[in-house]
Amino acid sequence: MDVKLEGINKSFGQVQVLKDINLVFPSRKFITLLGPSGCGKTTLLRMIAGLEPVTSGGIRFGERVVNELAPRDRNIAMVFQSYALYPQMTVRRNLGYGLRVRKTPKAEMDAAVERVAAILEISHLLDRKPAQLSGGQRQRVALGRAMVRQPDIFLMDEPLSNLDAKLRVTMRAELRRFHLDLGATTIYVTHDQLEAMTMSDMIAVMHGGIVQQFGTPAEVYGQPANLFVAGFIGSPPMNLLAGELRGDDKPTFASPGLTVQLPNLVAHPPSRDVMLGIRPQDLDLVGDHEPADLRGRVWVVELLGSEKLVEVEYAERKRVTVQVRAETSVNVDDTVGVRLNARRAHVFDIKSGATLRS
Amino acid sequence: MTRIEFWTLTRRLASYAVLSAVTFIVCFPLVWALSTSLKPKSEIFATPPTLIPHAATTENYKALLTGRPQYFQSGGQQVTSGTTPAQFFTRWFVNSVIVTLGSTLISITISTLAAYSLTRFRYWGRTVVPYFSLLGYMVPSIIFVFPLFLVMVQLNLTDSLLSLVLGYVCITLPFCMWLMWAFMRSIPIEIEEAALIDGASRLQVFRQVVLPTALPGIIAAAIFSMIVSWNDYLFGRVFLNSLDNLTLTVGVMLFFEGTHVDWGLLMAASVLMTVPMAILFMALQRHLVAGFGAGAVKG
Ligand SMILES: Nc1ncnc2c1ncn2[C@@H]1O[C@H](COP(=O)(O)OP(=O)(O)OP(=O)(O)O)[C@@H](O)[C@H]1O
């Protein structure tokens, strides 16, 4: 079932936390709401669930407006940021609660609980109480409780945030798998861009209650719509260099220490303040005497396993991060040249933050 | 024995010694009451005193529980006519049970519902009510006795068990409400929201999710309310006057009237008064700490 958000606004008292959200989540896709803490992701998810009233705007499931519908009439399931298991019920009763209140026959209910428990590998925990489970096990119970009911829409609020790094990686793949098996529209909230990139069909990047960009992971990574998305998506983060855009038929970025032609940009009004964005992967280190776009001194070197991050200071207090292979020999205080793949550069207007496209 | 083992042992012995001393101090009066209640009259003031009666007798208990006057002696003479207070013991016991259970039931019902409302709905004053209610509890209850008595007079309820039930609700409700409020506040709202999404109605959420989770708090409040009502003397003394209507605490004090105090009878009454509370505690105490909201949220 597709979910349409039409001009959604949300205020708590005087504070407006969501501003004019217009999004269409296609049916059966895995959609991620991504943004830093406090940007309104949970609030938006709770409004879709019917737990929070909408200040203005409409929410539709398919063609049906659901604004006034109680949570239990929306046929949704939700995994809470805090799991929210029923503390005095066993795992079995936790999983079956949704079926029990909907008066499902007992045999059918037991079968559904057993099936889900088997998928999540928690069959041996069915008679325990939540207090007797580890964090990862609780998380599986929370997921299971949402899965037994075959909902139209599956809502998840940072379900992996409490797991250790290794379990998180395994669970990412499992969640993706569940989504494909379940055939429900999944709306997933996270502030972890890696989770968003690896799991989603579509990502809505949010900041300050505004949707900054909505697109596939490749679009959000490859064509960031504005400075915020450019800086938020990608690890290590994109280098952002302030400067000026010059030239008429051959646009050129100019700043102290770096002048580079931008073949992707076509004619622009001359002389405007811009921000040049370039990912560390699109920069390369060269020897001191080879031709380079900028030259400087190595400020710090970080080894990340198969890669190295090299921070180069090319002008007073101006640095860029370059990602090179781990074998590259480079030491602090070396003088080096940096070459820049100008075709991969992004240019943003400083005032509006919006990208300048060819 | 190594040095470490030696110190561990010493420390353990020391803590046992302290714990035994405390237990002794707390339990001795009870043990002494029990011992006295089982002694025949001749032995009660024997010197040296005996802790274990030489000739144990259940006379005193029989007298209280059957209420037959031939068992009562006054100054060495059998009382055969008229009434003695001890005759009413079983009656008072039942009265005490009625007012204790009645007032506790009312207090718990009101405070649970009020606490749920105060923590889950938004309206003016919901943040100050719990603090004022705690303040109300801090005022000594003696201040309320006479105003409440006048109210009971107006309502034509004096000398009735109902007046006592209402009086106890007045003094236990503020604290019960504060306790339940503090407890309800700690129940994460997400578990209710999860139940709403699972398909439960508001009422189902309250009955199937909130109440079971709040059970330890409800039990704590109930124990508090029962202790206050069971042990109260003041309200009973002021509100009641006919022998038939007295509660245990007020009634047993009548044992002191007259020229001769029957200590054996008095101690037997004290022991019998303690029994229900002791049983209550043993039955409920494990609920007090067990499962308090545990495991609802991560961590
Ligand atoms: N009940 C509320 N009353 C007032 N303000 C609220 C309420 N709930 C949320 N807010 C505010 O709304 C904003 C968005 O909150 P929200 O919980 O949606 O953030 P989030 O994106 O989920 O953050 P996180 O990643 O930390 O969970 C925050 O600034 C928060 O302070």
Ligand SMILES: [Mg+2]
């Ligand atoms: Mg959140």
